[in-house]
Amino acid sequence: MPKELHDNVSRVKAPSPIGKGIFVGLRIADVFWQYNLISQGWGVNLIQKLGGTAIQYPPALSPLTLGQLQPYYGLVSLLSLGSTIKQVVHITFVSEQQLDPGSGILIAVFNTVFNSLNTVLSLWALSSPAASLPQPTTLRELVSSPLIATGIAAYAIGLTAEAVSEFQRKSFKKDPANKGKPYGGGLFSLATNINYGAYTLWRAGYALTCGGILWGATTFGFFFYDFASRGVPVMDRYLTKNYGDKYLEIKNRVKYSLLPGIY
Incomplete structure (x- = not known):
């Protein structure tokens, strides 16, 4: 028996101010969530509670310094920001498809889950590409x-x-x-x-x-x-x-x- 195909989005074209508004709000909130996973130490604490080892930088370059993220973690934060900007622009100016509140929440949460996994892995010494760059201070050093x-x-x-x-x-x-x-x-x-x-x-x-x-x-x-x-x-x-x-x-x-x- 052939597998039943499931569409994750509605193909009905209709205004959806509530659903789209919820989606936009949650996607914007994701930017602050990802930033705080880094800057407030939430991600590091999670890794340590799970028995893992977080990346440790000298204090002046600490990813936990509020308002002055170490360059690599500034980049990680910008990746979440870029994804949010793209999706907010799309849902606001491009998409004509109906988006009910439930779908708006589900899609936004799905993106936040993936972004959060990325952020936590960037802090984990075992997985983060930055682990091989002890003190990256410039973009040139990052892209090396x-x-x-x-x-x-x-x-x-x-x-x-x-x-x-x-x-x-x-x-x-x-x-x-x-x-x-x-x-x-x-x-x-x-x-x-x-x-x-x-x-x-x-x-x-x-x-x-x-x-x-x-x-x-x-x-x-x-x-x-x-x-x-x-x-x-x-x-x-x-x-x-x-x-x-x-x-x-x-x-x-x-x-x-x-x-x-x-x-």
Whole structure:
């Protein structure tokens, strides 16, 4: 019996001020939560209570210094901030889909859980790429780590590609001449679900920067598998139902589904 496909978001287009307002509020709160996991010592305390060893820096570079985070942890905080800005902009200016309060809470909490895992792993001596950089004081010293440099690059490329592709599609849909047409231009000409692939990429980059190779690979695998086995088939079913042969023409033209050159 074939596996039943489940869509995690509503495809109904309708105003959702309450649901979207809750989502925006929780995503903004996440920035402060991640910052306090570092600056207030909550993450370090959790690691120690679980029997782990947290990274220890000289006092002047302590990640627990309020308002003056050690550079690596300033970077970790910026990664959570960037993800929040992108998602708040998307839900406010791009998305037309209905978002009920329950879904708004669930999606926001899901993102906070992943961000929190990243933050805690960045503080754990066993997993943090910063463990090999005893006293990084400049951005140059941070990016001298291949793991951190690769993570930052994947995060920046993925987050930018996701945002740009969604705005490109939004602009196409706003043109009355394109009513009833699926979009297969811009970055979507590289992969039919390039936004999903880009999300996977920046999530993996975020994880790699904070938790190293194993956590980065695990995060990439988790989202890649979910999108390949569920997300893409759900979208194919939805777009085929709504656009028929017009969408099939795009599928025949665009070789990849998630990441150009990969899948």
